[in-house]
Amino acid sequence: MAQFDPRRQPMRLAPHLLTTAAAVAIALVAGQAYEPVRAEEVPALTSEQIAYLETQAYAAAGAPAGLTAPEAIPVQIRRGETFEQAVRRTGIGAEEASAVAATIASAFDLKDLRAGLKFETAVSKPRGGRGDARLIGLTMRTGPASQLTVSRSFDGALRLRALDEKVTHETVVANDKVQRSLSASARELGATSAVVRRASQLFAHKFDMQRDVKASDEFTLVFDRSVTEAGRTVETGDLLYAELKGHAFYRFQRPGSKTAEYFDATGKNTRSAMMRTPLQSFRRVSSNFGVRTHPISGYRKMHQGMDFAATTGTPIVAPADGVVVEARRWGGYGNWLRIRHSNGLESGYGHLSRYGSGIRAGQRVSQGQIVAYVGSTGASTGPHLHYEIWRGGRRINPAGVKTQEGTVLTGSDLAAFRAEKSRIDRVIAAGGQRRPVVQQASASGLRSVEG
Known part of the structure; x- marks a missing residue:
């Protein structure tokens, strides 16, 4: 045991030296030299995350002092109205509306706004019912994949952020079995109304869409679309392929032609001279061609057409190319339309609610063009379409009309069609196709304006 010697000075270590030594020792034990702490780079937020945080911020804002909780108020710009005037209809004052307009104008030319444009606002109103409301937030879509958002910060300033979503082009292969209806099943797979309408027009050449198409029938639709990273469709391209119950249709545009057509796998044009029915959607055939007891008069008499029970406003399409002969009121038929087609055929439509755009004699x-809409005008017991076919001035049974099939491709047209068919078949086999990003996302605060 060491003896205490008063002649020797004891060894003392400063506390900071001990701390340094400990840090060095720990670093040596860990096998690495000491390095200063570095801040990690924060990854950029996606548009979904930004939208979520924005929603949470609005919810957390609560009710400002003396004001009610923020209320969502949709606004649509009216004809002849300025953006500032539209904002004022939410109840906020002129000064604040002007500040909001100035904030938006720093990133978007308000002169480009058109009547009908919609935007969403969040507004708090005075608790006592007196005074102007206060804008808490505003979101306006300025393009298919871009929007501007105005929000109020805690210090009362209005802040503007521009958001551009990533957009990709893709070819979708929608394949499934019919559930409730073909249109409902196709929409569940991402098909738009335009795609479904085009497919229904093609299938109407081969089928009665209400009686021939059953649940569990398999279908395939192939179409182009542009979609945002959030999965929202901003643009739909052409229907490239449609198949139902073994009948397939390929889209093909002949070299030098201005329009595209649809052909079967052999190159035969699937476009017949007359579609089976002028409606792609109806509940049932409520009355066939022939003798029946009239539902209003009670007498048995000849029914010289077919009745399709359908809801008011259901679109009616021209079953073949033609020229409008009559578009007028005609007795018990109510609003009446008659179209002259080739081969001595004419089609007639009764009880219409209204005519299609530009339809006149x-x-x-x-x-496939929309020419009218189902209604219940004239002598009618409910919404339905009375449909007639005339040949040589005499009414005939629409269900018995025989139609001629389209033409067959030959030569260079057939070779070009086969090349396009092979391309579409490869896309179907691959389950679809995605193209490069055409727009890059960016989110940035553009400026603040004191409110």
């Missing part, structure tokens, strides 16, 4: 129409 002398107007040329194309197959």
